[in-house]
Amino acid sequence: MALKTQELVLNMGPQHPSTHGVLRLELELEGEVVTKVIPHLGYLHRCFEKHTEAMTYPQVIPYTDRMDYLASMYNNFGYVVAVERLLGIEVPERVEYIRVIMGELQRIASHLVALGTYGLDIGAFTPFLYLFRDREHILNLFEITCGARLLYNYMWIGGLSHDIPSDFVRLTKEFISYFKPTITELNELLSYNKIFIERTANVGILPADTAISYGITGPNLRASGVQWDVRKDDTYSIYNRFDFEIPVGKGWFGTLGDCWDRYYVRVLEMEESLKILEQAIDQIPEGDVQSAIPKRIKPPVGTIYTRVENPRGELGYFIISDGSVNPFRIKVRAPSFVNLSVLNELCKGHLVADVVAILGSIDIVLGEIDR
Amino acid sequence: MREYLKNTWLGIWTVLVGMKITFKHLFIPAVTIQYPDVKVPLPERVRNRLYVNMDDCIGCDQCARACPVNCITIETVKGLPTDDLGITSNGKKKALWVTKFDIDFAKCCYCQLCVFPCPTECIYMTDIYEFSEFKRNDLHYNFSTLSTDEGEEKKLNWEKFQAEKEAQKAAAAKQKAEKPAPEKKESTDKSKSAGE
Amino acid sequence: MKNPAEIYDIIKSNFPDGIFELNTSLPVEPLIQVNPMKIHVVSEFLRDAEELKFDSLMNLSGVDDANGERISDENGNEIIKGGTLSVYYHLHSFRFNHKITLKVSAPRENPEVESVENIWKTADWHEREAFDLIGIKFINHPDLRRILMPYDWEDGSHPLRKDYQNPEFYQGMKVPY
Amino acid sequence: MFEFLSDLFGSQIIAAFISAALPLVFIVPFVIFAVWLERKVSAHMQDRLGPMRVGWHGWLQTIADFFKLLQKEDIVASDTDKKFFNVAPYIVFAGTYLVFAALPFSSAYIGTSLDIGLFYIIAVSGLVVIGILMAGWASNNKYSLYGAMRSAAQIVSYEIPTAIVILSIVMFTGTLSLSEISDNQTAYFWNWYIFGGPDWGLTKFLVLPFMIIGFLILYISTLAEVNRTPFDMPEAESELVAGYHTEYSGIKFSMFFLAEYGNMFAVSAIVSVIFFGGYQSPIGYLGDALAANWLIPFEQLFWFAAKGIFFVFVQMWLRWTLPRVRVDQLMTLCWKYLIPYSIVNLIIIGIITLI
Numbered sequence A: 001m002a003l004k005t006q007e008l009v010l011n012m013g014p015q016h017p018s019t020h021g022v023l024r025l026e027l028e029l030e031g032e033v034v035t036k037v038i039p040h041l042g043y044l045h046r047c048f049e050k051h052t053e054a055m056t057y058p059q060v061i062p063y064t065d066r067m068d069y070l071a072s073m074y075n076n077f078g079y080v081v082a083v084e085r086l087l088g089i090e091v092p093e094r095v096e097y098i099r100v101i102m103g104e105l106q107r108i109a110s111h112l113v114a115l116g117t118y119g120l121d122i123g124a125f126t127p128f129l130y131l132f133r134d135r136e137h138i139l140n141l142f143e144i145t146c147g148a149r150l151l152y153n154y155m156w157i158g159g160l161s162h163d164i165p166s167d168f169v170r171l172t173k174e175f176i177s178y179f180k181p182t183i184t185e186l187n188e189l190l191s192y193n194k195i196f197i198e199r200t201a202n203v204g205i206l207p208a209d210t211a212i213s214y215g216i217t218g219p220n221l222r223a224s225g226v227q228w229d230v231r232k233d234d235t236y237s238i239y240n241r242f243d244f245e246i247p248v249g250k251g252w253f254g255t256l257g258d259c260w261d262r263y264y265v266r267v268l269e270m271e272e273s274l275k276i277l278e279q280a281i282d283q284i285p286e287g288d289v290q291s292a293i294p295k296r297i298k299p300p301v302g303t304i305y306t307r308v309e310n311p312r313g314e315l316g317y318f319i320i321s322d323g324s325v326n327p328f329r330i331k332v333r334a335p336s337f338v339n340l341s342v343l344n345e346l347c348k349g350h351l352v353a354d355v356v357a358i359l360g361s362i363d364i365v366l367g368e369i370d371r
Numbered sequence B: 001m002r003e004y005l006k007n008t009w010l011g012i013w014t015v016l017v018g019m020k021i022t023f024k025h026l027f028i029p030a031v032t033i034q035y036p037d038v039k040v041p042l043p044e045r046v047r048n049r050l051y052v053n054m055d056d057c058i059g060c061d062q063c064a065r066a067c068p069v070n071c072i073t074i075e076t077v078k079g080l081p082t083d084d085l086g087i088t089s090n091g092k093k094k095a096l097w098v099t100k101f102d103i104d105f106a107k108c109c110y111c112q113l114c115v116f117p118c119p120t121e122c123i124y125m126t127d128i129y130e131f132s133e134f135k136r137n138d139l140h141y142n143f144s145t146l147s148t149d150e151g152e153e154k155k156l157n158w159e160k161f162q163a164e165k166e167a168q169k170a171a172a173a174k175q176k177a178e179k180p181a182p183e184k185k186e187s188t189d190k191s192k193s194a195g196e
Numbered sequence C: 001m002k003n004p005a006e007i008y009d010i011i012k013s014n015f016p017d018g019i020f021e022l023n024t025s026l027p028v029e030p031l032i033q034v035n036p037m038k039i040h041v042v043s044e045f046l047r048d049a050e051e052l053k054f055d056s057l058m059n060l061s062g063v064d065d066a067n068g069e070r071i072s073d074e075n076g077n078e079i080i081k082g083g084t085l086s087v088y089y090h091l092h093s094f095r096f097n098h099k100i101t102l103k104v105s106a107p108r109e110n111p112e113v114e115s116v117e118n119i120w121k122t123a124d125w126h127e128r129e130a131f132d133l134i135g136i137k138f139i140n141h142p143d144l145r146r147i148l149m150p151y152d153w154e155d156g157s158h159p160l161r162k163d164y165q166n167p168e169f170y171q172g173m174k175v176p177y
Numbered sequence D: 001m002f003e004f005l006s007d008l009f010g011s012q013i014i015a016a017f018i019s020a021a022l023p024l025v026f027i028v029p030f031v032i033f034a035v036w037l038e039r040k041v042s043a044h045m046q047d048r049l050g051p052m053r054v055g056w057h058g059w060l061q062t063i064a065d066f067f068k069l070l071q072k073e074d075i076v077a078s079d080t081d082k083k084f085f086n087v088a089p090y091i092v093f094a095g096t097y098l099v100f101a102a103l104p105f106s107s108a109y110i111g112t113s114l115d116i117g118l119f120y121i122i123a124v125s126g127l128v129v130i131g132i133l134m135a136g137w138a139s140n141n142k143y144s145l146y147g148a149m150r151s152a153a154q155i156v157s158y159e160i161p162t163a164i165v166i167l168s169i170v171m172f173t174g175t176l177s178l179s180e181i182s183d184n185q186t187a188y189f190w191n192w193y194i195f196g197g198p199d200w201g202l203t204k205f206l207v208l209p210f211m212i213i214g215f216l217i218l219y220i221s222t223l224a225e226v227n228r229t230p231f232d233m234p235e236a237e238s239e240l241v242a243g244y245h246t247e248y249s250g251i252k253f254s255m256f257f258l259a260e261y262g263n264m265f266a267v268s269a270i271v272s273v274i275f276f277g278g279y280q281s282p283i284g285y286l287g288d289a290l291a292a293n294w295l296i297p298f299e300q301l302f303w304f305a306a307k308g309i310f311f312v313f314v315q316m317w318l319r320w321t322l323p324r325v326r327v328d329q330l331m332t333l334c335w336k337y338l339i340p341y342s343i344v345n346l347i348i349i350g351i352i353t354l355i
Helices: A048-052 A057-065 A072-087 A093-122 A126-146 A168-191 A194-200 A208-213 A219-223 A259-283 A335-340 A343-347 A352-362 A366-370 B002-026 B062-066 B148-178 B183-195 C004-014 C039-048 C123-133 D002-009 D012-045 D061-071 D082-101 D117-125 D127-138 D142-173 D178-184 D202-225 D250-275 D286-290 D295-319 D327-354
Strands: A008-012 A024-030 A033-040 A302-310 A313-321 A329-333 B050-052 B072-078 B096-104 B123-125 B140-142 C021-023 C031-034 C056-064 C069-072 C078-081 C084-092 C099-107 C112-114 C137-139
Touching: A008 D142, A024 A352, A033 A343, A033 A352, A048 A057, A048 A329, A057 A072, A072 A093, A072 A302, A072 A313, A093 A126, A093 A168, A093 A194, A093 A259, A093 A352, A126 A168, A126 B002, A168 A259, A168 B002, A194 A259, A194 A352, A194 B002, A194 D327, A208 A219, A219 A259, A219 A313, A259 A352, A302 C056, A302 C084, A313 A335, A313 C056, A313 C084, A329 A335, A329 C056, A335 A352, A335 A366, A335 C123, A343 A352, B002 D012, B002 D295, B002 D327, B050 B096, B062 B072, B072 B148, B096 B148, C004 C021, C004 C031, C004 C039, C004 C099, C039 C084, C039 C099, C039 C112, C056 C123, C099 C112, C123 C137, D002 D012, D012 D061, D012 D082, D012 D250, D012 D295, D061 D250, D082 D117, D082 D127, D082 D250, D117 D127, D117 D142, D117 D178, D117 D250, D127 D142, D127 D250, D142 D178, D142 D202, D142 D250, D142 D327, D178 D250, D202 D250, D202 D295, D202 D327, D250 D295, D286 D295
Parallel strands: C031 C099, C112 C137
Antiparallel strands: A008 A024, A024 A033, A302 A313, A313 A329, B050 B123, B072 B096, B096 B140, C021 C031, C056 C084, C069 C078, C084 C099
16 A cells, blocks of 8 residues: 655644744745745735825825834835925935944844844854844944834924934944944854854845746845845935945855845945044034924926935835825835745755745744735 | 762863852852832933923924824914913914823833923923823823913914904904005004904 | 935936836835836846846736826715826846836726736745736736735735725634624 | 662662652753743843743742643544554653663762663664654644654764764774763863773874864754754644644643753763763862762762753753754754764874874
């Protein structure tokens, strides 16, 4: 009698320690080898796009905070850049500098969570807490500036909600000098650990052409060797004034575009962000941060698609204005939403444990996927 | 074979390096605190529970319109000309009874959008963040200094006043049609007495 | 690097029969209007043409234009009859670093648009989202299911339409509870 | 011990019960201490404070948690295989407990002084697998099943390098009895087998590096046998939720916990007996110096516990430092690295023993 075999379907999530939120992955398995991954989304759908239809333009900003809650500052940034372009207003220099500083601090904070939780997915608990400790310093900086630690509503159309406090510059410099050695420590503790390399190198390889076809952006695309960064190549705000590199994956310990590359590109990106910060913090000009805020925000009829380099990739806002105070339609191109769609491609033929490693290396935030 | 030995060596060496780091951290003072006993001092701009200073509120409804989640409900009744509503701290005379000023903190998203448009700076964020409740309804705060009965009373007063005014107007119009000049003085006297 | 007018000329010379029109009157962004039944051919051309090479689809958004006639149905709810639903495609070329926006419009009553899923894989989930929220049917899409809303959400009910009515019940539960 | 008690009470049954219950007197306080230690070690390594409220620096926290677990609802899902589900935690614990019977806590106390102590321990510690498999299967949960299957593969594989290293020691010492091995390494730390054993001569220096290699292999493979990070495949939190004990709650869950920590001590004790002189003091006995012979067994108990706890601490230290290996790498490590190394080590030690 022949033994009957059957494919095993394993539901990972929505309640699972390492799906980074309420994501359900339906895994089809043969033994422990994955043959297919079907992601099921929508457990965190909060109707962002429907809500915006009833809001005025400034009222949308608190809602953008809640999409990618680990990079709220950058969501604000993208939205205000889009609306300012639609309105055709120039913002003061000081505002631009403060926005860049906040944006880069947010990028570091977001990458710290990404790297920390990635370590956690692989099973290393301690780096996670070290990185969260460092993230607290950034959140403190945000808190003294705008009073909130997670959902800032800081960048306004044409300006900022608050000017930076008097000791912000000093504290940021202190943070930069404090933070540099901790990157080295992270590398020694986690990045170059043999077990960690074994777990992540040669796993979940994403070739560049697949990445482009799937629209992967951000660190994930750069880890595949494509030197593309919206900050440099489709510049916005004042990013063209700063001197920084775009780190790309080189296949250090395995193949180009594997999980280790995706992880390490983020580490390098934090260093580049520090470079931008060091340049920007010395050059903040004086000025009023609210002088350019329009009294009544009523953009002309038109459409605009603007993208910014969110820590997770290319964050695009597509805004259609019908000339009223409420946006007609706002569609968000959330980087995590697009990046997640490649999961099935990456996971085929790997083990269940690798699914966790791959999912962690893509670095998704469910708030943004489901919006 | 070389690869094999290298792997073995790297496996042991990187583990030892990691162990060195964690061991070092055993003797570094902790960064966490014992929360309810020790509290972090909050910065000046901190955004927590809203507070409304009703002495200054003129009931202009701007905060409620700025709110993206509609958590502020304001109802106002016009004060009678004779009522003394007091003046705000920046010297404006108040004209409305704020019969209802409710903030639902279960809805509030602490975005601070309501704070900026306020002309008298009477709504602001405080540093109180420990206000959790067992029931959702308990998060519904009433800021109005008037009780519901008083509010009803003010409303009735206003309606009465309005009705009388209408009546007077009608009467005045009638009288005007009949004999215009001398009655005017009388009617203003009447409205005053009605107000009292 | 080519500007939208040049790109438009190239498309126009290659597809003389489609309904194309370049709209530059809108501020900020010029649009190229394309026939919804031709979009996949045009897209393939845009991706493969040597001088264009639009290898990346940045964004795909479904939009309810709400340009029809607003009437009341038997329950007194306002619904929209006629008009169009649109899909916007934002394309970008990594090689030449130029961008273009395409727009297709389909009639509201039968919103059918050719899928571009086999040209850019990004379109897969974006088209599912447009189907889910706006109700645009993408022909030849391999897996057109709802993506953000529950799979058992009422058929033909697409929340991002401007005349969307909240359901009273979901699975026997009153909404909002 | 059993003989002493049966003489004391005149009844073998009572003596058997008492001597069987004695390890429990050690295990329960040890687990309470070890859980607290684990929390504090992990907390301080991560710049945290850890439990601080119950007692001084939270030392009573484990007891508070134990009472909490006692009060918890004992959830048994409807589709579980009730009998096996209920009995599995106790089998796992029994497997651990049996090991304690052969551990020489001091020269005066050893549960049963077996001549084949090492053999017995290897045999008995395999019993844990049955319990884990039973738990995984009976839970009727895919994650539990995966955890259990991984665990079975892991423990069975890692018994091989363990056995080979122990074999090389047995060859070197010529005995299987744990108490005899301990006795051989009398006082002073240079007599420990990790430093080449008590006999002075060329052999001692020749064998020393291979003893260190043997120790590393034994330590790594026993670490895998007790399912601790980096080898905690069966309960790999980020993949399998909680592995074979996903479905357990309350007191049954605490049974697994008890078994895990008991096991940690057991393997640490074996390592210390084989390589680090077991209950022998590294610096001589106070009892000898004071001419108080009765003091010696207590000192020995202290040293035994101290060495065991030290190795338990190292296990914790590793756990809070390292990421987790993947299930196939776990097997690679065992079959491609540890076993070849241990066999070469065995051959070399064998040759050295001959000359």
